[in-house]
Amino acid sequence: MGQTLLQKVWDHHAVRKLPSGQTQLFVGLHLIHEVTSPQAFDMLRARGGKVAFPERTFATVDHIVPTLDQRRPFLDVLAEEMMTAIEKNCREFGIPLYGLDSADQGIVHVIGPELGLTQPGMTIACGDSHTSTHGAFGAIAFGIGTSHVRDVLASQCLAMDPLKVRRITVNGALRPGVYAKDVILEIIRRLGVKGGAGYAYEYGGEAIDRMTMDERMTICNMSIEGAARAGYVNPDKTTFAYVEGRTFAPKGDAFSRARSWWASLASDADAVYDEVVLLDGNAIEPTVTWGINPGQSVGISENLPSPDDMPDADKSSVAEALEFMSFRSGMPIAGTKIDVAFIGSCTNSRLSDLREAARIVKGQRVAPHVKALAVPGSQSVRRAAEQEGLDKVFMQAGFEWRGAGCSMCLGMNPDQLQGRQICASSSNRNFKGRQGSPTGRTLLMSPAMVAAAAIAGEVVDVRRIIQREEVHA
Amino acid sequence: MAADTSRYVEKIAGRGLPLRGQDIDTDRILPARYLKCVTFEDLETHVFEDDRQQLEARGAIHPFSNPAYQGAKVLIVNRNFGCGSSREHAPQGIQRWGVSAVLGESFSEIFFGNSLALGMPCLTLSAEDIERLMQAVEANPRAELAVDLSSQRVDVDGKRYRATLPEGARDALMNGSWDATGLLLDRFDEVRKVAASLPYVQGF
Numbered sequence: 183m184g185q186t187l188l189q190k191v192w193d194h195h196a197v198r199k200l201p202s203g204q205t206q207l208f209v210g211l212h213l214i215h216e217v218t219s220p221q222a223f224d225m226l227r228a229r230g231g232k233v234a235f236p237e238r239t240f241a242t243v244d245h246i247v248p249t250l251d252q253r254r255p256f257l258d259v260l261a262e263e264m265m266t267a268i269e270k271n272c273r274e275f276g277i278p279l280y281g282l283d284s285a286d287q288g289i290v291h292v293i294g295p296e297l298g299l300t301q302p303g304m305t306i307a308c309g310d311s312h313t314s315t316h317g318a319f320g321a322i323a324f325g326i327g328t329s330h331v332r333d334v335l336a337s338q339c340l341a342m343d344p345l346k347v348r349r350i351t352v353n354g355a356l357r358p359g360v361y362a363k364d365v366i367l368e369i370i371r372r373l374g375v376k377g378g379a380g381y382a383y384e385y386g387g388e389a390i391d392r393m394t395m396d397e398r399m400t401i402c403n404m405s406i407e408g409a410a411r412a413g414y415v416n417p418d419k420t421t422f423a424y425v426e427g428r429t430f431a432p433k434g435d436a437f438s439r440a441r442s443w444w445a446s447l448a449s450d451a452d453a454v455y456d457e458v459v460l461l462d463g464n465a466i467e468p469t470v471t472w473g474i475n476p477g478q479s480v481g482i483s484e485n486l487p488s489p490d491d492m493p494d495a496d497k498s499s500v501a502e503a504l505e506f507m508s509f510r511s512g513m514p515i516a517g518t519k520i521d522v523a524f525i526g527s528c529t530n531s532r533l534s535d536l537r538e539a540a541r542i543v544k545g546q547r548v549a550p551h552v553k554a555l556a557v558p559g560s561q562s563v564r565r566a567a568e569q570e571g572l573d574k575v576f577m578q579a580g581f582e583w584r585g586a587g588c589s590m591c592l593g594m595n596p597d598q599l600q601g602r603q604i605c606a607s608s609s610n611r612n613f614k615g616r617q618g619s620p621t622g623r624t625l626l627m628s629p630a631m632v633a634a635a636a637i638a639g640e641v642v643d644v645r646r647i648i649q650r651e652e653v654h655a
Numbered sequence: 656m657a658a659d660t661s662r663y664v665e666k667i668a669g670r671g672l673p674l675r676g677q678d679i680d681t682d683r684i685l686p687a688r689y690l691k692c693v694t695f696e697d698l699e700t701h702v703f704e705d706d707r708q709q710l711e712a713r714g715a716i717h718p719f720s721n722p723a724y725q726g727a728k729v730l731i732v733n734r735n736f737g738c739g740s741s742r743e744h745a746p747q748g749i750q751r752w753g754v755s756a757v758l759g760e761s762f763s764e765i766f767f768g769n770s771l772a773l774g775m776p777c778l779t780l781s782a783e784d785i786e787r788l789m790q791a792v793e794a795n796p797r798a799e800l801a802v803d804l805s806s807q808r809v810d811v812d813g814k815r816y817r818a819t820l821p822e823g824a825r826d827a828l829m830n831g832s833w834d835a836t837g838l839l840l841d842r843f844d845e846v847r848k849v850a851a852s853l854p855y856v857q858g859f
Contacts, residue, residue, distance in 0.1 A: 197849050202823035206839060208849045220693040260691040267693045301855060311741040327743030327769035337839035339846055375678055376735040379764060411764050436859040443854050475678050499677045592687045613682040613739055620705035
């Protein structure tokens, strides 16, 4: 009987069965950042421990980094204190740090793949729930809390319960104007924000096979929003081509050997899944969230639901969301006026995201009432975008072009919503207060949809703009 | 290694704190701006801060602000509690506020694991029993709940409810091994052996 990638990678990394029945799992790559690590280092220090595998541990700074004025010391003394702490901890324990002075600094889930640290067949842990991003490479990658960061620092291991595997097959081809972001929003809407509990999601099928690594990362990134702690795509030619030549990728003959090993880890054709879900990629349309969790979304041509249409268990959530958003049941999402447009975050801040958004805003002007930010995910994305002149396209359209970091995805740096502002956002969470203002409102969508909303000043169907482009071309 | 009995978590007795709502995420439990810290100290003062203030502004009161529930030890929640961000700050804040056990319809895996690593059990009950427990505590906030991990039950007002948690987590709590560092370092030669067997660790 065939095995899934999850089973194969799990078996390669299993150290032993613990008395509790859990598996002690070796962590091949430990990524750390400034927010969830300082307490872990303090706990380690208090116990007189050391970092077991500093050479398998890499650090960067992203959450608290200001994207406008990055001079040290930061104006925010708390942020400065966190920066100082990670610098000191990395020095003391011999961990490489891609800090603001490094040309490779950026969002941890953007730079891991860029540097070739993220490779197929690894187990990857990081004190951040969006670690699932790295599953795009056929790695088993998941977020952990600070006490677990301490455990991984001390032992390079975690105590884990086994995961089931749900295969999600997306058939067909995506239509123009429909992106990976729309696919994952549709998956979460379909399976629910708690549907993935206990599962890893394996994404496959024609639509996923055709996707670039950037797109696969967008899909895997939001696995956790559907409660799947890990999500992955089986490694293939697209994966190998992406990894080859990167700083930490194996070179020459070692790369050939690596490629054979990686290929052998893909799920077998006769692998048995705990569950299989089929989606038709052709039927997915640009998708926008209207509520306070990423499962509360509609297609751009749809209207908002009513609590009355919902099963009993969901009625109160829908009512709560409508009230928080000040939206009415039955209203269309298209035409919703926005105040802020944010292109960035570990979900959608890679070069291809910026290219797609730039294509929409080129030669246009951001609506006068909209504040628009384009925030590259890493310094290296920023450089590549500038080489192509994307910075100028954004700035000429009235976007602010910023330095690399998590920015407005979460309220931990100066980029925050004010009051009741509504933000069209390419990020991953629309939770109450997520973007820094306790009463701020977030509409999640693809970067192209954010770009279109920035120009129109309201939520619009990006397909109309793309069609117009094609007519003129 | 001698057993540290002070770490044994088996019975928790105390008053309840019912917190209604589905899919309550960790951004709500602990807003991100309070993650700007290098220790976990004082996090309890910011638990549900935004939700509390928003209710107060409308003349309502959040359970965590309600004087009737001050000193409660057993938090009672609905479905998918603690979803979203992996921030351990969320269970840290709840525990530092005074909570020693959480009863719910379901929990996010990361929240569950983070709570376990702090020795704070999250037990699962049926939606009907959660509703009954919430009503019982709302009717009598002084009612004492007795949570027992070994028999997997909760007793209150002479009524008994089934409250489960996976065997591994239950054992870890009951034998004090929920802080896993020691256990994971116990047979470190085996860890080295696995590392040595991995092609990527060996440079292919």
